[in-house]
Amino acid sequence: MTDDTRSEITLRVNDETYRLAVDNRRTLLDALRDDLNFTGAKKGCDHGQCGACTVLVNGQRVVSCLTLAVAADGAAVTTIEGLAGDGELRPIQEAFIRLDGFQCGFCTPGQICSAVGMLAEHAAGWPSAVTRNGSPHRAGELTEEEIRERMSGNLCRCSAYPSIVRAILEASAREAVAG
Amino acid sequence: MNPDEIVAAVGESRPRIEGRLKVSGSAHYVADLPMPNLAHGWMVTAAVSRGRIRDIDATDALAQPGVLGVLDHRNTRRLNPDIAHHFGPDRSLPLLQDEVIEYAGRPIALVVAETPEQARAAAAALRVTYDAKPHDIEFSMNHPATRPASTLFGPEADTGDLEAELAGSAMVVDELYHTPEESHSAMEPHVATAWWEDGHLYAFDSNQGPFGISQVMASLFLIDPERVHIRAEHVGGGFGAKTICGAQIILAALAAEHLQRPVRVALTRRQVFLATGSRPPTEQRVRIGADADGRLRAIHHHAAFAQSPLAEYIEWCTEQARTLYAAPAIRTELSAVPLNLLPPCSMRGPGASPGSFAFESAIDEVAERLQIDPLQLRLLNQPVVSPVSGRPFSTRRLVQCLQEGARRFGWAQRDPRPRVRREGNLLVGTGVAAVAFIAGVFPSSAAITAETDGTFSVRVGATDIGTGARTALIAVAADALAVGTERVRMHIGDSDLGLAAGAGGSRGTTSCAFAITETAKALREKLGDSARPVTASVDTTPLINWQPAEERYTYSAVFAEVTVDPATGEVRVRRLLGMFAVGRVINPLLARSQLIGGMIGGLSMALHEESVRDPLTGRLVTADFAGYHISAHADVPTIEADFVADYEPQDPSGFNGLGEIGNAGTAAAIANAVWHATGTRHRTLPISLSRVIERAAAQDRPEAVSVA
Ligand code: FES
Numbered sequence: 062m063t064d065d066t067r068s069e070i071t072l073r074v075n076d077e078t079y080r081l082a083v084d085n086r087r088t089l090l091d092a093l094r095d096d097l098n099f100t101g102a103k104k105g106c107d108h109g110q111c112g113a114c115t116v117l118v119n120g121q122r123v124v125s126c127l128t129l130a131v132a133a134d135g136a137a138v139t140t141i142e143g144l145a146g147d148g149e150l151r152p153i154q155e156a157f158i159r160l161d162g163f164q165c166g167f168c169t170p171g172q173i174c175s176a177v178g179m180l181a182e183h184a185a186g187w188p189s190a191v192t193r194n195g196s197p198h199r200a201g202e203l204t205e206e207e208i209r210e211r212m213s214g215n216l217c218r219c220s221a222y223p224s225i226v227r228a229i230l231e232a233s234a235r236e237a238v239a240g
Numbered sequence: 241m242n243p244d245e246i247v248a249a250v251g252e253s254r255p256r257i258e259g260r261l262k263v264s265g266s267a268h269y270v271a272d273l274p275m276p277n278l279a280h281g282w283m284v285t286a287a288v289s290r291g292r293i294r295d296i297d298a299t300d301a302l303a304q305p306g307v308l309g310v311l312d313h314r315n316t317r318r319l320n321p322d323i324a325h326h327f328g329p330d331r332s333l334p335l336l337q338d339e340v341i342e343y344a345g346r347p348i349a350l351v352v353a354e355t356p357e358q359a360r361a362a363a364a365a366l367r368v369t370y371d372a373k374p375h376d377i378e379f380s381m382n383h384p385a386t387r388p389a390s391t392l393f394g395p396e397a398d399t400g401d402l403e404a405e406l407a408g409s410a411m412v413v414d415e416l417y418h419t420p421e422e423s424h425s426a427m428e429p430h431v432a433t434a435w436w437e438d439g440h441l442y443a444f445d446s447n448q449g450p451f452g453i454s455q456v457m458a459s460l461f462l463i464d465p466e467r468v469h470i471r472a473e474h475v476g477g478g479f480g481a482k483t484i485c486g487a488q489i490i491l492a493a494l495a496a497e498h499l500q501r502p503v504r505v506a507l508t509r510r511q512v513f514l515a516t517g518s519r520p521p522t523e524q525r526v527r528i529g530a531d532a533d534g535r536l537r538a539i540h541h542h543a544a545f546a547q548s549p550l551a552e553y554i555e556w557c558t559e560q561a562r563t564l565y566a567a568p569a570i571r572t573e574l575s576a577v578p579l580n581l582l583p584p585c586s587m588r589g590p591g592a593s594p595g596s597f598a599f600e601s602a603i604d605e606v607a608e609r610l611q612i613d614p615l616q617l618r619l620l621n622q623p624v625v626s627p628v629s630g631r632p633f634s635t636r637r638l639v640q641c642l643q644e645g646a647r648r649f650g651w652a653q654r655d656p657r658p659r660v661r662r663e664g665n666l667l668v669g670t671g672v673a674a675v676a677f678i679a680g681v682f683p684s685s686a687a688i689t690a691e692t693d694g695t696f697s698v699r700v701g702a703t704d705i706g707t708g709a710r711t712a713l714i715a716v717a718a719d720a721l722a723v724g725t726e727r728v729r730m731h732i733g734d735s736d737l738g739l740a741a742g743a744g745g746s747r748g749t750t751s752c753a754f755a756i757t758e759t760a761k762a763l764r765e766k767l768g769d770s771a772r773p774v775t776a777s778v779d780t781t782p783l784i785n786w787q788p789a790e791e792r793y794t795y796s797a798v799f800a801e802v803t804v805d806p807a808t809g810e811v812r813v814r815r816l817l818g819m820f821a822v823g824r825v826i827n828p829l830l831a832r833s834q835l836i837g838g839m840i841g842g843l844s845m846a847l848h849e850e851s852v853r854d855p856l857t858g859r860l861v862t863a864d865f866a867g868y869h870i871s872a873h874a875d876v877p878t879i880e881a882d883f884v885a886d887y888e889p890q891d892p893s894g895f896n897g898l899g900e901i902g903n904a905g906t907a908a909a910i911a912n913a914v915w916h917a918t919g920t921r922h923r924t925l926p927i928s929l930s931r932v933i934e935r936a937a938a939q940d941r942p943e944a945v946s947v948a
């Protein structure tokens with residue numbers, strides 16, 4: 062059912078296709094959480110300022126609170142629920158547990174999705190603000206400083222930052238293989 | 241199983257038991273829990289700081305699609321006006337009861353609709369008019385309304401002849417320190433879903449202690465506490481902001497009763513800033529007199545904090561002055577200044593964090609002026625017994641924290657002169673601070689059932705807001721029962737589990753651990769070869785000694801290294817080391833995380849955080865994470881936190897809490913390092929760019945600003 066205020070869209074979320082009618086004002090975050098029950102992505106600010114709602118859209122990290130659901134029509138979305146395959150945790154998830162990369166866990170889905178997207182950006186050669194002699198195609202080595210810079214859109218008030226960085230660094234090699 | 245084969249779980253580093261849920265998005269926080277027939281409430285807050293609501297015209301709002309109702313003071317049921325909270329009477333809790341406004345951000349209405357979008361749009365169509373009155377948000381310890389703070393925490397200190405000792409001192413430091421209003425900023429905004437069934441109130445609520453909240457809700461709604469059932473299974477951080485009964489649950493319960501269906505009230509981030517308690521601003525005067533050899537003779541710490549006229553509150557800034565150092569004369573004073581501000585609420589390291597910033601900065605100033613090494617000065621003035629009460633300390637390993645920290649940090653190589661270390665354009669400095677945080681337990685209860693399959697079900701009303709309480713308490717229970725952790729089933733986060741301390745005051749886990757240990761003892765006495773489940777339960781209320789012969793504290797020494805760019809004013813923390821004496825550590829992995837998190841909170845307090853209000857309107861202008869910066873990844877260096885061996889004799893298992901101690905000493909250590917780097921003493925937090933930038937350096941290096 063569509064009218065002036067609603068639209069019908071298709072979302073491919075974690076390899077399943079969903080057709081849904083959404084309020085045009087609905088954000089991708091609310092659509093994922095409230096319409097499709099993927100509540101892993103969190104709403105920390107609804108303003109693009111905290112990163113708790115980070116998901117992957119067509120492989121790239123986005124803050125889903127600033128993405129309208131209608132604008133994601135036809136996109137492939139991966140949420141934290143879709144990162145682990147068949148009950149097997151990904152290396153990065155396993156490293157977060159082992160190295161205690163979280164406390165309350167509220168920012169964690171966003172941190173992990175963001176880290177997966179960030180590692181892909183790095184692998185693709187995207188430099189960051191701290192990359193020395195960076196060019197559009199040279200990202201250099203993935204250091205702690207690089208990770209901190211690239212992950213600064215994901216706030217963690219419990220301030221698990223040092224363990225998050227360690228977990229990402231440790232898992233980065235194995236994540237690259239996991240793809 | 242042979243008890244000798246069981247490895248003690250306490251003392252082992254073990255990952256969080258709910259870790260898998262949290263990294264896979266399957267830990268359900270309050271806003272994740274589905275509820276059939278759910279309606280959504282949108283909170284509306286006052287736009288003036290003082291005055292009366294003239295009118296709330298809901299005509300347009302009610303005409304919008306999906307709107308189910310608008311609650312305000314004219315149609316909301318009466319709540320108990322005589323309600324008290326942690327610090328005394330609290331008139332901020334009965335919401336939507338009258339037209340009076342005492343602070344901007346006060347919830348004045350709730351719009352309820354079928355969807356959050358509809359509720360939000362209708363709330364925007366609500367026409368609220370006010371009769372505004374002049375407000376007063378100008379905080380100062382010399383404000384005419386300043387009065388002595390509540391002495392609920394005991395009388396302030398007054399030993400020796402302060403003025404005579406100050407007069408006899410070779411040197412007196414007498415300085416003023418300021419800390420701003422700050423916001424807890426837990427990543428999960430406050431949210432509740434409430435519903436009523438047969439006169440019982442049920443709620444999922446994001447809070448730090450469902451039992452305590454259930455008692456307040458029962459009193460507010462004037463119903464039997466047995467009829468209030470509140471769950472908080474996973475909570476996305478609190479830092480004190482969720483210790484009080486929040487607007488979200490009060491409004492959700494009101495609306496659910498009014499509409500006879502479940503209602504969720506989820507605060508926006510902005511509303512969290514505007515309407516949930518903050519750390520109040522403080523102004524503190526510290527006077528310290530010392531002999532030329534560094535012996536302290538007089539300590540006077542007078543702290544004032546802002547509070548609301550609606551509710552009593554205590555920001556106990558003066559704790560350090562009465563316990564850290566020996567001196568023949570010690571006086572502390574605590575003043576409250578009622579203003580048209582949001583009622584404050586304990587924030588991580590309440591009192592201790594702003595208090596330690598002022599006091600340990602002043603101690604550093606004593607060292608500076610006497611040209612004594614600040615570490616030596618601290619070691620020189622260690623008391624043998626409490627300098628105020630004369631009582632011994634149950635354990636006091638502060639000297640070990642200072643010495644071991646100094647060794648690891650390389651303090652001996654430090655040149656004591658300020659502004660001598662340079663690296664390129666950067667000034668480099670190091671600083672230290674000591675801190676104590678009062679420890680103890682609150683009454684709690686637990687029940688343990690020995691199941692017939694060999695497992696043990698432990699029920700305790702603890703909350704895990706990220707502290708690791710769930711994991712820690714499993715280890716405590718396993719050891720107390722002399723079984724492996726895999727045989728313990730832990731149930732927490734529910735007011736129906738009975739009396740339990742909330743996760744606050746650094747006492748949640750220790751209080752519940754005490755209850756579990758005592759319950760396990762009782763159960764082991766009851767256990768035979770029963771074919772049926774056997775249950776024991778203990779309430780620790782009568783077991784707590786409120787007048788112990790010894791004073792009980794945790795301690796820490798924090799060391800910081802900073803770089804300062806005088807051309808931009810940018811301060812960066814390069815190294816942070818904390819040594820902690822916190823009793824016997826239950827789980828070093830999790831404890832370290834909590835302490836490091838607290839230290840980063842202190843870093844954030846030192847350099848970034850400040851709530852700013854518009855003096856004309858009294859409204860908060862920093863009500864989002866762009867305006868109110870909390871430390872992000874790029875602000876945080878490698879941080880080391882470690883423990884000195886310690887055991888708390890007042891606890892049956894040797895435990896003390898560690899939720900706040902990591903936070904409390906860090907700002908002072910960083911401020912002292914900034915002085916060492918620059919030669920300028922910063923007595924006002926945060927030590928932000930505009931306060932640090934040096935005109936000459938900026939003119940010299942105009943390119944620095946564009947590069948930075
Ligand atoms: S919820 Fe999207 S960035 Fe904060």
Ligand code: FES
Nearest residue numbers: 164166168217219
């Ligand atoms: S783990 Fe609590 S906010 Fe990051």
